Amino acid sequence: QQPVQSPQAVILREGEDAVINCSSSKALYSVHWYRQKHGEAPVFLMILLKGGEQKGHDKISASFNEKKQQSSLYLTASQLSYSGTYFCGTEERYNQGGKLIFGQGTELSVKP
Amino acid sequence: EAQVTQNPRYLITVTGKKLTVTCSQNMNHEYMSWYRQDPGLGLRQIYYSMNVEVTDKGDVPEGYKVSRKEKRNFPLILESPSPNQTSLYFCASSTPGGEQFFGPGTRLTVL
Numbered sequence: 001q002q003p004v005q006s007p008q009a010v011i012l013r014e015g016e017d018a019v020i021n022c023s024s025s026k027a028l029y030s031v032h033w034y035r036q037k038h039g040e041a042p043v044f045l046m047i048l049l050k051g052g053e054q055k056g057h058d059k060i061s062a063s064f065n066e067k068k069q070q071s072s073l074y075l076t077a078s079q080l081s082y083s084g085t086y087f088c089g090t091e092e093r094y095n096q097g098g099k100l101i102f103g104q105g106t107e108l109s110v111k112p
Numbered sequence: 113e114a115q116v117t118q119n120p121r122y123l124i125t126v127t128g129k130k131l132t133v134t135c136s137q138n139m140n141h142e143y144m145s146w147y148r149q150d151p152g153l154g155l156r157q158i159y160y161s162m163n164v165e166v167t168d169k170g171d172v173p174e175g176y177k178v179s180r181k182e183k184r185n186f187p188l189i190l191e192s193p194s195p196n197q198t199s200l201y202f203c204a205s206s207t208p209g210g211e212q213f214f215g216p217g218t219r220l221t222v223l
Contacts, residue, residue, distance in 0.1 A: 002154065030210065032210065032212075034212075040216075041202060041214035041215060041216055041217055042155065042202070042212075042214050043214075044211045044212060044213070047209070047210050047211065087154055087155060089155075091210075098143030098144075098145060098160050098161075098162060098206045099145075099157065099160055099168075099170070100145075100157065100212070101157070101171065102147075102154045102155040102156070102157075103154055104152060104153060104154040105154045
Protein backbone atom coordinates (compact mmCIF):
# COMPACT_ATOMS: atom_id res chain seq x y z
CA GLN A 1 0.00 0.00 0.00
CA GLN A 2 1.34 3.40 -1.03
CA PRO A 3 2.54 5.74 1.71
CA VAL A 4 0.68 9.03 1.86
CA GLN A 5 2.57 12.27 1.37
CA SER A 6 1.45 15.69 2.50
CA PRO A 7 1.14 18.33 1.35
CA GLN A 8 0.57 17.47 -2.32
CA ALA A 9 2.07 20.77 -3.39
CA VAL A 10 3.76 23.74 -1.77
CA ILE A 11 4.98 27.09 -3.04
CA LEU A 12 7.79 28.89 -1.24
CA ARG A 13 9.80 32.05 -1.57
CA GLU A 14 13.57 31.70 -1.54
CA GLY A 15 14.82 31.43 2.02
CA GLU A 16 11.61 29.97 3.45
CA ASP A 17 11.38 26.59 5.13
CA ALA A 18 9.20 23.60 4.25
CA VAL A 19 8.29 20.23 5.73
CA ILE A 20 7.09 17.28 3.68
CA ASN A 21 5.50 14.36 5.48
CA CYS A 22 5.29 10.69 4.57
CA SER A 23 2.99 8.33 6.41
CA SER A 24 2.53 4.58 6.10
CA SER A 25 -0.06 2.20 7.51
CA LYS A 26 2.54 -0.55 7.80
CA ALA A 27 5.55 -1.12 10.04
CA LEU A 28 8.63 0.07 8.19
CA TYR A 29 12.27 -0.93 8.01
CA SER A 30 13.38 2.16 6.11
CA VAL A 31 12.25 5.35 4.43
CA HIS A 32 13.98 6.72 1.33
CA TRP A 33 13.71 10.24 -0.07
CA TYR A 34 14.17 11.23 -3.71
CA ARG A 35 13.83 14.45 -5.66
CA GLN A 36 12.78 14.61 -9.29
CA LYS A 37 13.18 17.74 -11.37
CA HIS A 38 10.87 18.26 -14.30
CA GLY A 39 11.80 16.03 -17.23
CA GLU A 40 14.53 14.23 -15.31
CA ALA A 41 14.97 10.99 -13.40
CA PRO A 42 14.55 10.83 -9.62
CA VAL A 43 17.72 11.47 -7.65
CA PHE A 44 18.53 9.96 -4.27
CA LEU A 45 18.57 12.27 -1.24
CA MET A 46 18.83 10.06 1.82
CA ILE A 47 17.79 6.88 3.60
CA LEU A 48 16.53 6.60 7.15
CA LEU A 49 16.69 3.23 8.82
CA LYS A 50 14.67 1.83 11.67
CA GLY A 51 16.52 2.67 14.86
CA GLY A 52 18.74 5.15 13.05
CA GLU A 53 19.34 8.82 13.66
CA GLN A 54 17.99 11.84 11.92
CA LYS A 55 19.95 12.49 8.76
CA GLY A 56 20.79 15.47 6.70
CA HIS A 57 23.17 17.23 4.42
CA ASP A 58 23.43 20.89 3.67
CA LYS A 59 20.02 22.37 4.48
CA ILE A 60 17.96 19.24 3.81
CA SER A 61 17.37 16.82 6.65
CA ALA A 62 14.87 14.13 7.56
CA SER A 63 13.55 12.20 10.53
CA PHE A 64 11.87 8.83 10.92
CA ASN A 65 9.42 8.02 13.68
CA GLU A 66 9.20 4.25 13.42
CA LYS A 67 6.48 3.99 16.07
CA LYS A 68 4.17 6.16 14.01
CA GLN A 69 5.49 4.88 10.66
CA GLN A 70 6.08 8.46 9.64
CA SER A 71 8.95 10.37 8.13
CA SER A 72 9.41 14.08 7.57
CA LEU A 73 11.73 15.87 5.16
CA TYR A 74 12.88 19.32 6.26
CA LEU A 75 14.08 21.91 3.77
CA THR A 76 15.47 25.03 5.40
CA ALA A 77 16.38 28.34 3.79
CA SER A 78 15.09 27.00 0.47
CA GLN A 79 16.92 27.74 -2.75
CA LEU A 80 15.61 27.87 -6.31
CA SER A 81 17.42 24.58 -6.96
CA TYR A 82 15.16 22.84 -4.42
CA SER A 83 12.21 23.02 -6.83
CA GLY A 84 10.95 19.66 -7.97
CA THR A 85 8.80 16.75 -6.89
CA TYR A 86 9.81 14.93 -3.72
CA PHE A 87 9.00 11.27 -3.26
CA CYS A 88 9.28 9.10 -0.21
CA GLY A 89 9.79 5.38 -0.70
CA THR A 90 9.19 2.84 2.03
CA GLU A 91 10.56 -0.61 2.72
CA GLU A 92 8.95 -3.09 5.11
CA ARG A 93 12.06 -5.25 5.32
CA TYR A 94 15.66 -5.05 4.18
CA ASN A 95 15.82 -5.47 0.41
CA GLN A 96 18.76 -3.22 -0.44
CA GLY A 97 16.26 -0.60 -1.45
CA GLY A 98 15.16 -2.90 -4.23
CA LYS A 99 11.52 -3.15 -3.24
CA LEU A 100 10.40 0.37 -2.55
CA ILE A 101 6.82 1.56 -2.47
CA PHE A 102 6.74 5.22 -3.38
CA GLY A 103 4.28 7.88 -2.31
CA GLN A 104 2.43 9.98 -4.85
CA GLY A 105 4.88 12.86 -4.54
CA THR A 106 4.94 16.43 -3.24
CA GLU A 107 5.52 19.18 -5.76
CA LEU A 108 7.70 21.95 -4.38
CA SER A 109 8.10 25.28 -6.17
CA VAL A 110 10.58 27.86 -4.92
CA LYS A 111 10.06 31.36 -6.28
CA PRO A 112 12.59 34.23 -6.26
CA GLU B 113 30.95 7.09 -15.57
CA ALA B 114 28.57 5.15 -13.32
CA GLN B 115 25.20 5.08 -14.98
CA VAL B 116 22.00 3.31 -15.90
CA THR B 117 21.07 3.47 -19.57
CA GLN B 118 17.71 2.81 -21.19
CA ASN B 119 16.72 2.43 -24.82
CA PRO B 120 14.75 3.68 -26.55
CA ARG B 121 14.10 6.99 -24.83
CA TYR B 122 10.88 7.58 -26.76
CA LEU B 123 8.62 5.04 -28.43
CA ILE B 124 5.27 5.27 -30.15
CA THR B 125 3.71 1.95 -31.06
CA VAL B 126 0.36 0.33 -31.76
CA THR B 127 -1.75 -2.00 -29.68
CA GLY B 128 -0.53 -5.59 -29.73
CA LYS B 129 2.91 -5.04 -31.24
CA LYS B 130 5.49 -6.66 -28.97
CA LEU B 131 8.25 -4.39 -27.72
CA THR B 132 11.31 -4.50 -25.48
CA VAL B 133 12.83 -1.66 -23.49
CA THR B 134 16.44 -2.34 -22.61
CA CYS B 135 18.16 -1.37 -19.38
CA SER B 136 21.83 -1.68 -18.55
CA GLN B 137 23.94 -0.65 -15.55
CA ASN B 138 27.73 -0.54 -15.21
CA MET B 139 27.95 -0.46 -11.40
CA ASN B 140 27.82 -4.21 -10.74
CA HIS B 141 24.64 -3.79 -8.68
CA GLU B 142 22.69 -6.88 -7.72
CA TYR B 143 19.27 -5.26 -7.43
CA MET B 144 17.50 -3.79 -10.43
CA SER B 145 13.92 -2.55 -10.80
CA TRP B 146 11.41 -1.26 -13.30
CA TYR B 147 8.92 1.48 -12.45
CA ARG B 148 6.19 3.26 -14.31
CA GLN B 149 5.30 6.84 -13.54
CA ASP B 150 1.86 8.30 -14.17
CA PRO B 151 0.57 11.75 -13.15
CA GLY B 152 -0.76 11.78 -9.61
CA LEU B 153 0.28 8.18 -8.93
CA GLY B 154 3.98 8.58 -8.32
CA LEU B 155 6.37 5.74 -9.13
CA ARG B 156 4.94 2.25 -9.10
CA GLN B 157 7.17 -0.79 -9.21
CA ILE B 158 6.54 -3.27 -12.00
CA TYR B 159 9.19 -5.92 -11.36
CA TYR B 160 12.45 -6.18 -9.51
CA SER B 161 15.39 -8.53 -9.59
CA MET B 162 17.69 -9.50 -6.74
CA ASN B 163 20.29 -11.08 -9.00
CA VAL B 164 20.75 -13.07 -12.19
CA GLU B 165 17.77 -15.35 -12.86
CA VAL B 166 15.96 -14.08 -9.74
CA THR B 167 13.00 -11.79 -10.34
CA ASP B 168 9.81 -10.94 -8.49
CA LYS B 169 6.65 -8.98 -9.08
CA GLY B 170 6.23 -5.46 -7.88
CA ASP B 171 2.91 -3.70 -7.44
CA VAL B 172 1.77 -3.49 -11.08
CA PRO B 173 3.22 -6.48 -12.99
CA GLU B 174 0.22 -7.28 -15.21
CA GLY B 175 1.03 -7.06 -18.90
CA TYR B 176 4.81 -7.00 -18.41
CA LYS B 177 7.62 -9.53 -18.44
CA VAL B 178 11.25 -9.25 -17.44
CA SER B 179 14.37 -11.35 -17.64
CA ARG B 180 17.75 -11.16 -15.95
CA LYS B 181 20.22 -13.31 -17.81
CA GLU B 182 23.20 -11.08 -17.08
CA LYS B 183 23.88 -8.97 -14.02
CA ARG B 184 24.13 -5.74 -15.97
CA ASN B 185 20.98 -6.06 -18.10
CA PHE B 186 17.33 -6.09 -17.13
CA PRO B 187 15.02 -5.72 -20.16
CA LEU B 188 11.30 -4.97 -19.85
CA ILE B 189 9.08 -6.79 -22.31
CA LEU B 190 5.54 -5.89 -23.32
CA GLU B 191 4.20 -8.88 -25.21
CA SER B 192 0.96 -7.23 -26.30
CA PRO B 193 0.95 -3.54 -25.38
CA SER B 194 -2.33 -1.78 -24.70
CA PRO B 195 -3.14 1.94 -24.44
CA ASN B 196 -3.28 1.76 -20.63
CA GLN B 197 0.45 0.98 -20.70
CA THR B 198 1.17 4.43 -22.08
CA SER B 199 3.47 5.84 -19.43
CA LEU B 200 6.95 7.00 -18.48
CA TYR B 201 9.14 4.04 -17.54
CA PHE B 202 12.23 4.10 -15.36
CA CYS B 203 14.81 1.42 -14.76
CA ALA B 204 16.90 1.60 -11.59
CA SER B 205 19.71 -0.29 -9.89
CA SER B 206 20.48 -0.27 -6.17
CA THR B 207 23.67 -0.14 -4.15
CA PRO B 208 23.93 -2.56 -1.18
CA GLY B 209 23.12 0.43 1.02
CA GLY B 210 19.82 0.95 -0.76
CA GLU B 211 20.53 4.01 -2.88
CA GLN B 212 18.79 3.68 -6.23
CA PHE B 213 20.27 5.03 -9.45
CA PHE B 214 17.61 5.71 -12.07
CA GLY B 215 17.97 5.60 -15.81
CA PRO B 216 16.86 8.59 -17.92
CA GLY B 217 13.40 7.17 -18.60
CA THR B 218 11.51 5.84 -21.60
CA ARG B 219 8.34 7.58 -22.70
CA LEU B 220 6.03 5.02 -24.26
CA THR B 221 2.85 5.79 -26.16
CA VAL B 222 0.59 2.93 -27.23
CA LEU B 223 -2.02 3.88 -29.81
